[in-house]
Amino acid sequence: MTLPCPWYECDSRIIAAHQQPATLIELCLSRGIDSHRLLRGTGLFVEDVPKADTLISPAQFLTLIDNAQRLLGADDSSFLFGQRLLPGHHGAASQALALANNLQQALELLGELRALLSPLLTPRLLLDEHHAYLYWLDSCGAGEQQRFLLEANMTAVVAMSRRLGGEHLPWQCHFRQAPPRYIEQYWVNLGEDLHFNRPYNLLRLPREHLTRPWPQTVQSTAQVACQQARAQLHGLGADASLLDTLQRWLFRHVRQAPNLDHAAAAFAMSPATLKRKLHKHGTSYQEQHDQIRMLVALYLYQLKGYSNDEVASHLRFHDATNFRRSFKRWTGLAPSTLLALLRG
Amino acid sequence: MPSLLHHHRLKLTALFLAANLGLLLHLAVGDLKAVAEWVWLDIVGEGGSTVLALVWLGLILKSRPAGRVTNLLAIGLSCVFFSWWIDLLDEFIRLPDAITWDHWLESAPMPVGLLFLTYGIYHWHHEQLAISQQMEKRERLFREHRLFDKLTPLGGADYLRKQLELSLQQSAREQQPLSLLVVDINAFDGINQRFGHGEGDRVLQAVTQLLLLNLRQQDLLCRLAGDRFVVLLPNTGETLATQLAGELAESLRHLAHKSRQHGERIQLSATAATVMALQETPENLLQRLNLALAKAKRPLALSA
Numbered sequence: 256m257t258l259p260c261p262w263y264e265c266d267s268r269i270i271a272a273h274q275q276p277a278t279l280i281e282l283c284l285s286r287g288i289d290s291h292r293l294l295r296g297t298g299l300f301v302e303d304v305p306k307a308d309t310l311i312s313p314a315q316f317l318t319l320i321d322n323a324q325r326l327l328g329a330d331d332s333s334f335l336f337g338q339r340l341l342p343g344h345h346g347a348a349s350q351a352l353a354l355a356n357n358l359q360q361a362l363e364l365l366g367e368l369r370a371l372l373s374p375l376l377t378p379r380l381l382l383d384e385h386h387a388y389l390y391w392l393d394s395c396g397a398g399e400q401q402r403f404l405l406e407a408n409m410t411a412v413v414a415m416s417r418r419l420g421g422e423h424l425p426w427q428c429h430f431r432q433a434p435p436r437y438i439e440q441y442w443v444n445l446g447e448d449l450h451f452n453r454p455y456n457l458l459r460l461p462r463e464h465l466t467r468p469w470p471q472t473v474q475s476t477a478q479v480a481c482q483q484a485r486a487q488l489h490g491l492g493a494d495a496s497l498l499d500t501l502q503r504w505l506f507r508h509v510r511q512a513p514n515l516d517h518a519a520a521a522f523a524m525s526p527a528t529l530k531r532k533l534h535k536h537g538t539s540y541q542e543q544h545d546q547i548r549m550l551v552a553l554y555l556y557q558l559k560g561y562s563n564d565e566v567a568s569h570l571r572f573h574d575a576t577n578f579r580r581s582f583k584r585w586t587g588l589a590p591s592t593l594l595a596l597l598r599g
Numbered sequence: 600m601p602s603l604l605h606h607h608r609l610k611l612t613a614l615f616l617a618a619n620l621g622l623l624l625h626l627a628v629g630d631l632k633a634v635a636e637w638v639w640l641d642i643v644g645e646g647g648s649t650v651l652a653l654v655w656l657g658l659i660l661k662s663r664p665a666g667r668v669t670n671l672l673a674i675g676l677s678c679v680f681f682s683w684w685i686d687l688l689d690e691f692i693r694l695p696d697a698i699t700w701d702h703w704l705e706s707a708p709m710p711v712g713l714l715f716l717t718y719g720i721y722h723w724h725h726e727q728l729a730i731s732q733q734m735e736k737r738e739r740l741f742r743e744h745r746l747f748d749k750l751t752p753l754g755g756a757d758y759l760r761k762q763l764e765l766s767l768q769q770s771a772r773e774q775q776p777l778s779l780l781v782v783d784i785n786a787f788d789g790i791n792q793r794f795g796h797g798e799g800d801r802v803l804q805a806v807t808q809l810l811l812l813n814l815r816q817q818d819l820l821c822r823l824a825g826d827r828f829v830v831l832l833p834n835t836g837e838t839l840a841t842q843l844a845g846e847l848a849e850s851l852r853h854l855a856h857k858s859r860q861h862g863e864r865i866q867l868s869a870t871a872a873t874v875m876a877l878q879e880t881p882e883n884l885l886q887r888l889n890l891a892l893a894k895a896k897r898p899l900a901l902s903a
Contacts, residue, residue, distance in 0.1 A: 285797060286749070329749065330756070331824060338788065339796070414788060423896075439756045439885070443783075443825040447893045 262500040263370065263493040265314045265395045265536055270374050272299060272309040274345040276316055279323050279336055280304060288326045295322060313375055313395035313496070320400045330437035333403040334444040337410030341365075341372070342419070347483035348372050354477035358416050358424075359465035362389060365412070368484050369394075370494050376404045377499045378412075383558045387465050389458040390550070394496040396536030402432060405456055410444045412458060419471065424464050429453040454553060454586045454593065498536055498543065505547040512571035515540040549585040556594055563590060606665040607673065614656075614677045621685050621704060629694040638690060645687045652680035668726055671719030678712025736811050739819045739831075741765075748822045750800055751807040759821040759829055763881035766833055770876060777876040778840035779884060780830040781892045782810065782847050785868045787826035794858050794865065802865060805856050813850050814843075829888065837875045844871035870896050 263269045270276060276299070283293050290301045297318045303309045311319075324332055342352035348364075348371040355361035362380050365372055375397055379390040389412065397404050409428060416424050427448040428441070434451045435441070441449050488494050495503070504521060505513070518540060519526040533539055548570055555561040555569060567578035582590050656676040663669045685705040694701055731738070737753055739762060746758035754762070763779075770777035784790075784806065791799040803826065810820055810828060819831040830847075832840055851869040858865055872891040876884055 282796075285800075334825070335796075338791065418788065418792060437756060437824070439824040439827070439889075442889050443823070443827050447889060 261493055262495055262497045263313070263374075263491075264497050264532065265317075266312045267493070268310040268312050269370065269491055269493060270311050270313065270316050271307070271345075272304050272311050273307065274343070274371075275340065275374070276311060276319055277304050278339045278343065279319060282332075282335055282339065283323050283327060286327055286329075288323075293322050293326060294319070297322065316375065317395070317397060317400050320403055324400075324403055330440050333406035334410045334440050336403075337407035337444070338414050340407060340411035341415040343372070343411075345371055347480045347487060351477060351480035351484050352415070353419065354471065354473055354480060355419070355469060356472050356474075356477075357466050357469050358420060358460075359387070361415065361419065361469075362387070362412075362465075364481070364484075367494075368488060369499075370488060370491055370496075371484065373408055374496070375400075376408050377495070377502070378408070381554075382462065382465075385462055387460050387462055389460075391456040391458075392499070392502055392546075393538075394499040394502075396498070396538060398537050402435075405430070406440075406444075409456075409458055413445055416464075419469050420464075420467065421470060424460055427459040429455060429457045429459070431456055453597070454549060497532060498538065501533075501543055502547060505544060506551070509547060509551050510569060510571065513544075545581075545585050549582070552582060552590070553593075553597075556590065557597070566590075607660045610660075610670075610673055610677070614680070617681055618684050621681070622688060624704075625685075625688045625692045625694065625701070628698060629692040632691055632693055642687070642690050645683060645690065649680060649683040649687050652676060652683055656680060668719055668722045671715055671722065675712045675714075675716030675719055678708040678715065682706070682709040682712065735816060736814050736818055736820055739766075751804060751822050753807060753828075754819070754821040756821070756823050759819075759823065759831070760881045760885070762819060762821070762831055763884060766831060767876055767879075767881065767884070770833070771878065775834045776836045778832040778835040778837065778873055779876065779888050780832060780840055780844050780847070780871060780873045781823070781888050782828045782830070782844070782851070782869050782871045783892055783896065784826040784851070785870060790865060794860070798858050798860070798865070801859065802856055802867070805854065806851065806867070809850055809854050810847060813847055823885075827892075829885075837873065840873040840875065844873050847871055 280290070280293065284290060294301065297311070297315050299309075299311055299315060299319070323336075342349040342361075348368045351364055351368070352361050352372070355364060362378070365378055366380050369377055375393075375395050377392045377394040379392060381388040381390065391405055391408060393401055413424075413426050416426075423446075425448065426446055427450070428445050429450045431453060432451060434449075438449075501518065501522075504518065508517070508521075511517070513521075515526050515529065519529040522529060524532075530540065533543070552566050552570060555566045561569065563575045563579065567575045570578065572578035572581065579589055582593075586593055588596070656673060659669065659672050659676065663672075682705055685701065689701070689705075741761075743758065743761075746755055746761070747753070748755040766777055769775075784802075787799065787802075790802055803822075806828070807820070807822070810830070814820060814830060817833050821829050821831070823829045830843070832843065835843075848869045848871045851867050854867055856865045856867065857863065870892065872888065872895040874884065874888045874891050879887075
């Protein structure tokens with residue numbers, strides 16, 4: 256199915272039902288959940304799930320996740336789901352991951368093939384001298400399901416690195432949310448290095464672990480799998496969601512301080528249409544813009560060692576006072592306070 | 600019809616027939632009252648009691664396995680229901696004054712039913728004691744079925760937190776040491792990958808049974824999360840706790856669990872760690888336990 260535009264939205268049917276959704280359905284069925292109650296409201300039928308051409312939209316998948324969470328009624332649902340996700344059984348994309356040379360290649364593939372491997376949550380890989388950072392950004396308006404998705408996807412990456420690399424890696428996990436009641440699930444699945452109430456959701460790992468060779472590489476098979484996965488992605492007609500595309504565009508143009516009109520022009524639609532589409536995903540231009548500016552500001556502070564004035568001018572604020580006020584609105588804290596907190 | 604109710608078809612049919620017979624007898628000799636004569640307060644009160652008696656009967660039959668105690672309770676509740684039912688019929692049907700059997704029908708089943716019920720509850724109590732003994736090492740001091748893990752079934756992390764709170768208070772009061780022990784299966788993810796998640800679940804169930812066998816009567820085993828189990832050890836100091844931890848890890852190493860599909864042995868090993876409780880919150884204690892485990896696991900590069 257080819258979409259009329261190069262991105263997918265929350266109601267575009269782009270997720271193969273027999274991949275991630277089937278994984279979740281199987282988990283629920285193995286716990287004795289009734290399939291009709293599980294699929295209620297999703298517009299999906301049990302007999303259609305195993306068919307290769309059944310596609311569902313992100314919104315349908317989110318409804319399924321909501322049902323699953325409610326019916327399972329356990330704290331470990333997202334983690335059990337996450338353990339089954341990567342490299343997973345998602346065709347060529349999974350095979351390409353499983354045969355990657357090392358963790359860095361696997362994470363780069365995860366980013367490139369995110370529409371196939373992580374359609375609801377965008378992973379963004381960033382490297383500096385000492386560390387690799389894997390940021391997670393909402394790409395389809397997950398709303399209340401965001402926590403489930405984060406737990407599942409972070410668990411998936413941590414479990415994959417352990418499985419394919421054959422060793423425990425010292426991942427550090429940062430969450431925007433407050434510490435959950437069921438912290439023990441985080442301990443068991445993500446390790447002890449957990450940080451809550453942070454301005455971002457990310458996984459961090461010392462860089463030397465990224466390039467250690469993985470044992471099960473088969474170079475030629477891996478290349479074929481990559482090509483097949485890319486062809487599959489091409490067939491999908493979209494390699495990222497609307498929010499994801501907007502976020503990438505904002506990262507690129509953050510120095511011009513673009514407004515809604517600029518973005519709409521770049522997306523070849525009227526400002527009213529863009530506004531309506533963002534509203535459909537439970538967000539707004541302002542929210543997306545603020546989120547990206549905050550991430551860029553923190554990046555400049557933490558990794559580039561910029562001062563307040565330099566960050567303010569980079570982001571096109573008139574003066575540092577204005578910038579500090581905005582920063583406080585984004586994060587709830589002044590830059591100096593937040594940075595002290597993040598260091599401490 | 601749910602399976603447990605199915606066993607009680609005879610009892611329910613008999614009760615249905617008796618209730619109908621009572622109704623027919625009343626209709627045969629009495630006259631219907633006009634609506635104006637109905638006393639609504641009595642109808643609501645007596646009708647409500649009748650319905651409730653039936654609900655109790657239904658719940659008892661549905662939730663309990665068939666057997667002696669269930670029969671006693673069912674007979675008792677049936678009599679109570681019948682008595683209230685006849686009482687209710689009076690409100691709609693006027694019997695001639697000459698008739699006295701209706702008083703017998705109304706009043707006689709009640710004391711009989713209550714006697715049966717009392718006898719049944721007394722035996723229920725003994726049954727419960729027997730069942731509680733089976734729950735030994737999985738339950739202490741209080742019961743909350745909603746906090747039980749559905750897989751193993753042991754108390755989950757929330758049940759453990761509540762137990763810890765009580766035990767910490769108790770140990771402070773009685774000046775007795777309290778220790779916690781954690782057992783984490785090594786390379787459990789590998790088992791899931793190699794044998795499937797269904798087999799992983801069965802391993803957890805087998806490990807639960809094994810750990811229970813190796814504990815003392817006063818200990819409490821809970822499933823913290825995933826493949827991590829915590830044992831609460833009342834009146835236990837550090838040396839004894841460490842010894843118990845070693846025993847549990849040893850017993851897991853010797854467990855020869857067989858996979859369901861091909862019957863091959865799954866070799867298990869576990870890392871165990873202990874902490875002794877100080878004057879602290881349950882959350883803090885669990886945190887320390889977790890760090891102790893992380894430290895114990897560190898030399899094991901290839902574990903999960």
